[in-house]
Amino acid sequence: MYSNTTTQWTPKGVLESWKGDNVCKYKGFICDKRPDFGLQAVAGVDFNGFKFSGKNDILRLNNFLDGLPDLAFFHVNSNNFTDGVPRIGPDKINYLFELDLSNGKLSGPFPNEVLKAINLTFLDLRFNQFYGEVPEGVFKLDVQVIFLNNNNFEGEIPSNLGITPALYLTFANNKFTGQIPSSLGTANTSKISEKFSSSTTNSLSFGCLSKIEILNFANNKLYGEVPESVCKIQSLSNFTLSDNYITQVGPFCRKLIDRKRLNLKGNCIRDLPNQKSKEECAEFFSKAYPCPNMKMMNYIPCKNQFYRKSSSLTGVTDDHQSESAIEEEAPSPAPAPSKSVTYGALSPH
Incomplete structure (x- = not known):
């Protein structure tokens, strides 16, 4: 014993x-x-x-x-x-x-x-x-x-x-x-915390996480654009992408930043505060990184259709909530x- x-x-x-x-x-x-x-x-x-x-x-x-x-x-x-x-x-x-x-x-x-x-x-x-x-x-x-x-x-x-x-x-x-x-977008989960060495953020499948409350991809090597489809998830109360190499963020995601529900500190977005230096970002992008089938980057598996970019904030489908639908919710x-x-x-x- x-x-x-x-x-x-x-x-x-x-x-x-x-x-x-x-x-x-x-x-x-x-x-x-x-x-x-x-x-x-x-x-x-x-x-x-x-x-x-x-x-x-x-x-x-x-x-x-x-x-x-x-x-x-x-x-x-x-x-x-x-x-x-x-x-x-x-x-x-x-x-x-x-x-x-x-x-x-x-x-x-x-x-x-x-x-x-x-x-x-x-x-x-x-x-x-x-x-x-x-x-x-x-x-x-x-x-x-x-x-x-x-x-x-x-x-x-x-x-x-x-x-x-x-x-x-x-x-x-x-x-x-x-x-x-990409199958992560169909998971029936409410809280996800992951760390990878190298990935791209462009997969719109994350927009299918209709029940997600907390999504944490901090301290990775993610790059590309923050998917607007994710920022439109009504239940999402804490979205962390800090310390990556993201370069673009759309209008709806910017509203989450204003609400302190999206953390993009330590990235490569030039018009946001608290970003990496130009030198560090340039060093990262001087190397080649694998890129998946670009057509599939616009595929939304839970909708069985392809995403068409829109100038409006409603963007993807009627199932993705508008700005007024965002409410503060504790995880x-x-x-x-x-x-x-x-x-x-x-x-x-």
């Missing part, structure tokens, strides 16, 4: 409670009756903030996560677990719907084991040292939340990103490269894993 391997400070009474044979009385463990057999089982682990660490800075999830076949949730935020995620048979994660491994010292490639969790709704791998490419399978999960930011993931984000049902997506502070997947708080629900959360209620 981990009481023999942890050495760092933990909240008072945690390890002291790990005595006897009844694990259900241990702090950090939650028990409930399995819905199929009706037998008592360890349904949840909640070590959030315990700051566990191991001897010689080694504390693995092996023989722990994979040794609890009845888990509904596993929360170990802000601990010092190391190495990768152990192999877990699909029969051991039938009930798992929340997996929070964030803010630790985990490493290795994307933990493909989580793709076997058919009931998973919350996946949080933030602030670890995972690396390599993100598999397409992660966007096929029927999840509400995917947090992958602040790792060392690299390569291109899979093109099937748009099929995810997730409402919250964060990919920022990794090492992704390539174009922003919803980011979701957090539940603290006490177990198997009951697997059924609609």
Whole structure:
């Protein structure tokens, strides 16, 4: 048991409670009756903030996560677990719907084991040292939340990103490269934070994000024009494109700047304040960058038509709101894993 391997400070009474044979009385463990057999089982682990660490800075999830076949949730935020995620048979994660491994010292490639969790709704791998490419399978999960930011993931984000049902997506502070997947415009999400090494902003598919509230592409190498179709999304309350290489911004997007809902600081837009120097912009554009099919840059997948530029602010289609439709709206708080629900959360209620 981990009481023999942890050495760092933990909240008072945690390890002291790990005595006897009844694990259900241990702090950090939650028990409930399995819905199929009706037998008592360890349904949840909640070590959030315990700051566990191991001897010689080694504390693995092996023989722990994979040794609890009845888990509904596993929360170990802000601990010092190391190495990768152990192999877990699909029969051991039938009930798992929340997996929070964030803010630790985990490493290795994307933990493909989580793709076997058919009931998973919350996946949080933030602030670890995972690396390599993100598999397409992660966007096929029927999840509400995917947090992958602040790792060392690299390569291109899979093109099937748009099929995810997730409402919250964060990919920022990794090492992704390539174009922003055009399918992102069809995603049913309300909050997106991404970071790429090189991309263009011209894809009008973002205008299909009719439910988006927060869109953050700061600190990338995005260039081109801010799509007016995005600035016309009524629900958009915070659009951040700071510290890129954008050169043009249209009239509707300028109105979002006035409302402090669009941040374009640190770009290459000459008539706006707080931009990069001419020298820095010239250096960036002196290099060649790949450009996608320009015809498809004007294609709006959710409308099944091509965009025709207009001098009016209504621009794209009747579904894109006019200036008067813009209202101040505070973004919803980011979701957090539940603290006490177990198997009951697997059924609609």
